[in-house]
Amino acid sequence: MAFGVLIIGDEILSGRRQDKHLPKAIELLKARGLSLSWARYCGDERPLLTEMLRQTFASGDVVFSFGGIGATPDDHTRQCAAAALGVDIALHADAEREIRARFGEEANPQRLMMGELPVGSHIIPNPYNRIPGFGIRGHWFLPGFPEMAWPMMEWVLDTQYSHLHHAQPWAEDSIAVLHTHESQLLDLMNAWQARFGVTIFSLPSLGSTTGRRHIELGAKGAPDDVTAAMAAMREDMTRHGHPWCEMAALHDAV
Template sequence: MQNESHGTVSDAAHGFGALIIGDEILRGKRRDRHMARLIEVLAARGLALAWCHYVGDDPERLTCTLKASFATNDIVFSFGGIGATPDDVTRQCAAAAAGVPLVRHPEALAILLEKFGDEAYPKRVLMADLPAGAEIVPNPFNRIPGFSLRHHYFLPGFPEMAWPMMEWVLDTKYRHLFHPEPQADGSLLVDDVPESRLIDLMQEVGAKYPRVKVYSLPSFTPEGQRVELGVRGPAEEVAQAIEALRRGVDALGFRWKNAP
């Protein structure tokens, strides 16, 4: 396994994170689609997203955000801001956050020259200026690469480019983290119940089945308050834990039905 400075991380990784970068997201000019897709892609491999941050194109704020995420062991996918226009500042901020200079990456330069020839200069070639120590993330859509630095993966903002690149990273570098056993999610809809009345039951089921996560999602309907009470984790234990929740809700005297 490569060391952390070259883009992979040990089994001690805390989880998966996402950075969605761009003023256009925060101002409503574009709607983010990356987070939902990343959740799907991770779930298909038995993994889950631990956090997601939205950050605009402010260099100081983005650099601070990257410094904080570099300080963790999380595996982070960053979407957007790696082009050559003045508002694309992710490459520069990643270098500043890591405390390394921008250098012209020879492999990225070769790709750009092969694709654009003399038209790579003077502007497109800037996309080959990457933080020192970065590695290439291949782009099957138009070949203009993303890059990795430590355990972060910097991808374009365009979904048609970023999504296959994201899957390549997971399948190439982190297959050893995929869950070998099926994962599941099961829940009940419990009517007319204050969420606080379910806390003891949730704690009991969580203690009995420590490999599952017990959760509650309250909502309000025209008929009154409703709580979605559920568990997620290894499929075999989820089946047992959801049955324990059913029995517990029955014992408390509340009405429930299986969530769709």
């Protein structure tokens, strides 16, 4: 099952705010033995957001969407989700209950607007202020505030997808190859990938005042296969005369 992330808001695209959701989503998934397949950004533009949601609903992926579920004029995510699915938007009974419990007699129509959700939604509890997010068709719509959104994402992962946690053993390992160009390693990389059934990756670094120029060369996949591939990689680097070191020793390498 693929997991995706949507980051919504003009403030991200304009640079007024820096996105913190993407790295946190990766962290929360990784802690449960899961991984992120894709991420997309979108501003607060209804036609564009509606079309993007049509595409992601059609994908069948599990999607976490951050931002745009409030009641201010620049919040369009609830309405766009409804439009993408071709359903109405209406005050959700559970969301109304949570908002009234939070605000009491001050639960005015403006605040209740945050409980107007696409028909067929179910709420995501918000431990911060009780104003819920919502889920529908494998999409989970969360606030833009990290203090609210991240515990809500954890709740979804742990209550809706616990059966997927650590379901597929996974490992990743790498070494640092020095004084070598990627083109010199392509044949070896293709051979390791075909031989061991892992994904071989190569991440060149131009170096800096705190690190040497190098290529981070590694493998990811089933743990036993990664172990075998990395053993072959280390042996082949030495045999072909490519200097290398473990990543932890990179700053000491000559």
